[in-house]
Amino acid sequence: MAKTKTPQAIRGTQDIFGAEAESFAFVVETFERVRKLYRFRRAEMPVFEKTEVFARSIGETTDIVSKEMYSFEDRGGESLTLRPEFTAGIARAYLTNGWQQHAPVKLATHGPLFRYERPQKGRYRQFHQIDAEIIGAAEPQADVELLAMADQVIRELGIEGVTLHLNTLGDGDSREAWRAALVEHFRSVKDELSEESQERLEKNPLRILDSKDRRDQRFVADAPKIDDFLTDEARGFFDAVTSGLDAAGVKWVRAESLVRGLDYYRHTAFEFIPDDGSAAADALGSQSTILGGGRYDGLIESLGGPATPAVGWAAGIERLAMLVGEKGEPNADVIVVVEDDDFMSQAFVALGLLRGDGLSAELMAAGSPRKRFDKASKAGPRAIVSLGGQGSLAAPVRSDDEALVNRVGDLLSRSTQFIQSSSPRT
RNA sequence: GCGAUCGUAGCUCAGUUGGUUAGAGCGCCGGUUUGUGGUACCGGAGGUCGGGGGUUCGAGACCCCUCGAUCGCCCCA
Structure with a gap:
């Protein structure tokens, strides 16, 4: 009998076992425990959806949609996509199952996501996230509660040296005005920007703000600030979020240049990022964000639903697992x-x-x-x-x-x- | 998509400027010792050196391609 070759695992997938699997399970168990404390309800969604679910809600020009989706045709010729994130699928489920009757709903889920990217430390083609969303709540208290939960999950995981970076993108009008001002500002010095930022200028100007390139950073310093474009309402909203966080004892820092990659974000945007020089930053390599999210008041409408306010976050289980330390497998009794x-x-x-x-x-x-x-x-x-x-x-x-x-x-x-x-x- | 480094037993790695039958430790299996014990000793199995092509009298070492891993860039969790 000819020797059969063993097929290799797909690039960017992982087989998790032993101590690493224990760390992974510890993250999920901790999330499940805390989620119940905050009365988030468990939801399960399919790992694949019609491609349009993601394309329409995440934004056609984003990297995720334009080059990172695992899309394929099924036998009926329909274009399907392995979920690259949770939010769009949750929004679709909210609409097609009439979960509106429960609004505002607090939902929690976790599982695998798929993104066609070059694998590296803390980044995989099939990766896993824990996820929390509050749908149908327009009040800043929802943002506060969601962030308090995120903060508690991280603390109960025993992770140190990680800080909540918080920003506001304002409402739709504020965001657009700010964006236009940024484009104008950077266009005037276009030739002196890095090649990448020259491209970003057209596609995603907000991202120039957190460019790592020195050539860009000099112009970032005096770039227009979102605060100057905030409507009174947007400012009031952000103030309510920050004072709520202070009252809840959640530590945060203002990050004026923090923008999130996906088109649907409005108002609150945030990331939990390791402090420079901390052990956590070291363990994560160049991957800095362990948890990120924000408010996405326009998303549900983009899927054909009624105007519905919502906030959510997701965190990478692998990245969290790298920070919780070795969880040995217990010996037998x-x-x-x-x-x-x-x-x-x-x-x-x-x-x-x-x-x-x-x-x-x-x-x-x-x-x-x-x-x-x-x-x-x-x-x-x-x-x-x-x-x-x-x-x-x-x-x-x-x-x-x-x-x-x-x-x-x-x-x-x-x-x-x-x-x-x-x-x-x- | 781009760049750098790397692929030798199940694991961690040796392998001299290319030169006989490719090694060690750990682990595994068997035996001896011990005989209420986590010890020590002996032996054994296990590798088409990631895959393919090339250079050469001769390639694990050199060259090309390919697959994969790792780490960056981009982007993100």
């Missing part, structure tokens, strides 16, 4: 060692008893019988039950934990399979 294969069935009785009582238990019954105890011992369980070691039905329990020895001894004595020995200790 008990390992049952079969030192003589004649005692195999007793081992299953013992395992059933132990697991039924809530103790994690593992069987060690393969390989050289004489080495099994050593292997069990090496695995570092809280206790070891040895079967057949003395050629008898006795099942000695080895542990430094006296209470556990007694508990295991009591459990085993429930079966006539075992003539309990006088629990010798080591």
Whole structure:
């Protein structure tokens, strides 16, 4: 038989296992716990949608839509796309399921997203996010509550050295006026900007503001500020958000040049970013944002729904997992060692008893019988039950934990399979 | 899409200016020792050196292509 080649995993996908998988699970479990504290309701959406769901809401000119989507035709010839983010799909679900009746709704979800990008540290083609959205709430209190939750998730994950960067993009009119002023400002010095920013000038002028290129930064300093274009209403909204955050004890800094990549953002925009020089910044490489979001009051309309205010955020699980440190896999409470294969069935009785009582238990019954105890011992369980070691039905329990020895001894004595020995200790 | 570095056993890596049958540690399997034990010793399995092509008497080493990884740019979580 010809040797079959093992297919490789798809570029930019990951197989997560062991300590890394524990960190990943820790992030998700923490999110689930905190989300219930804030009374966000769990939602599940499909991982793929009609392409137009994303194209229309995210913005045709954004990088995500113009070059990063995994799109394909199904057998009926319809263009479908693997979700590159949660918000658009949630908005669609909100409209097509009549969730409007629950408005305002607080929703939480998590799962895989797909973006066709060059993989690097903290960035994958299939990646995972936790996500929280409040749909149908126009009040700044919604922004405050959403951010308080984000802040608590990060704190409960034990992540340090990360700060909330906050900005406002104003309402639609403010944003447009500001954008026009920025274009004018940068166009006057176009030839002195970096090549990339010259392109951004046409496509996405707001992004010039956070360019890393020195040539751009001199002109960023005296660029028009959003604050000068804010309507009274937009300013009032932002003030309400910031004072709410202060009252809620959420630390934040103003980031005047923080803009978000997607077209649908209005008013509040924010990112949680590691502080310069912190361990977190180090661990993340060039990927800085671990959680980002904002208010998207226009999105639902772009999908054909009624004008509906909403705010949300998403955070990369992989990026968070890199910051929570190693979460080792816990050792077994008990390992049952079969030192003589004649005692195999007793081992299953013992395992059933132990697991039924809530103790994690593992069987060690393969390989050289004489080495099994050593292997069990090496695995570092809280206790070891040895079967057949003395050629008898006795099942000695080895542990430094006296209470556990007694508990295991009591459990085993429930079966006539075992003539309990006088629990010798080591 | 662009750039840099890198691909040798399951894992971490050696492998001299290209030169015989490609090595070590850990892990795994078996045996001996110990005999209430996490020890030590012996032995074994496992590699078409990422894949393909080329240069050469001879390539794991050099060249080209390709796939992948890592790290940046762009952008984002």
